[in-house]
Amino acid sequence: MSSQRYKLIVGYRGTAYHGWQWQYAAPNWKGPRPPTGLGIPTVQQELKKAVQHVVLHPVNLVGSSRTDAGVHAKGQVVHFDTPLSQIPADGFRRAINHALPDDILVHTLEPVDSNFHAILNTASKRYEYRIHNALDRQVFGHDLAWHRWHPLDTDAMAVAAERLVGTHDFMSFSKAGHNRETTVRTVLECSVRREGAEVLVGVCGTGFLWHMVRIIVGTLVEVGLGRYDAERVGEMLAARDRRAAGATAPAHGLYLDWVRFGAARDRKSPADDAE
């Protein structure tokens, strides 16, 4: 029986979820799986339930990015296969959305070639990190941005961010225990801009290490507070030591913005891009 692959662009508020899927220690952990019956669902579980509710057969969902607990997504990309054909895409999308909780939404759904793979075809990804930089916290959306009330010097942060653009060894900006063959990654954009009380950090790259964006943001914030000079970022990269960089910013300010696709790459581990 022939099968049809579908590509979905999915948004979610990560607050109530244990991330895209259960993670235990490093993303490519080979040991026993963690208990999954603790009552906190994953986004993948909820989406799988909703899709299965519509197609009435088990599906295997593959997501581009294994976002951590509390991390949000505007454009997570997911694929799955179904032997069903002739499903009108718009009705299919709306039926899935109807079965989903309010904080997960399928923005688009389209049939794609069976060669498409949400992880293996990833060419680049963009993350955005939102900092609420004002004296008082945000009452409506305290879980959607990191509140830092000390004034941040965004000019200094932007200078430091620029130093991270390019191909570097990001070992200092990676959570220990990553078990990767290489910690060299290419950052295409690392920008800082202010919009009123919000400071937005954008990081785009061809691949990321675990917690890499959150450690970049934590480091940039320390630069913005005047604790480090922007020039120190080069030394941090050279140190190849997690302790050289700043603290890890909390999950609730991070958004997977979008994923772009190209030809399939030779990837050692499909779990490479956990964030």
Added chain:
Amino acid sequence: MSSQRYKLIVGYRGTAYHGWQWQYAAPNWKGPRPPTGLGIPTVQQELKKAVQHVVLHPVNLVGSSRTDAGVHAKGQVVHFDTPLSQIPADGFRRAINHALPDDILVHTLEPVDSNFHAILNTASKRYEYRIHNALDRQVFGHDLAWHRWHPLDTDAMAVAAERLVGTHDFMSFSKAGHNRETTVRTVLECSVRREGAEVLVGVCGTGFLWHMVRIIVGTLVEVGLGRYDAERVGEMLAARDRRAAGATAPAHGLYLDWVRFGAARDRKSPADDAE
């Protein structure tokens, strides 16, 4: 011992709370109190705990509006008394905010004359109701606006809203069982405007009946969907019957916007303005 009265302007996201305080049937219900140990706190409880944590003595909080479960506030006004004097207002405010959960915030705190009363001095109040009028729901903030995906005719809604301005008997726009001496109220503003995908209904008045704003919004939405003609609103008022008006809009789109004060009024019941 002399005592100092403080006036607070408080904002909160009502999603996680059982309203400003426990309500059972009508706001001026005289029967037994409901159980309060069900695990869902009220905003008043949380604020009382935070204030007491700072002043170290029991306080009695009086709030201008008894917002219902799920209703939000940008400008709830609260007063309380303390025998403590010489507390610097800004430090006092920050200490209370530090002790509050993330979804409640004291915007301002100031010492006021002991004649000030958050309920008895109320001259007018404004509520705002947010409708998310787009095909897809909002992933970030599904609990902050009512999602109606059918296109709403905001011009027709604005015409109907205008009919409600003035002094009318709002019995048809009040939850049954209100037990009020009079259902005549004065609406100073009833406006409808669109901002992108958001439709905002603003209602300002000198006093409100229970669920009055939510029934007004539910009725205006039915006008916006073409179910009623805007002119029908006059007949609804004249009917003096809850069944004549539209459905009650859900709590999670409603915000207490602000409260203005004047000389104390002769009010029969301090619980008059529950929403």
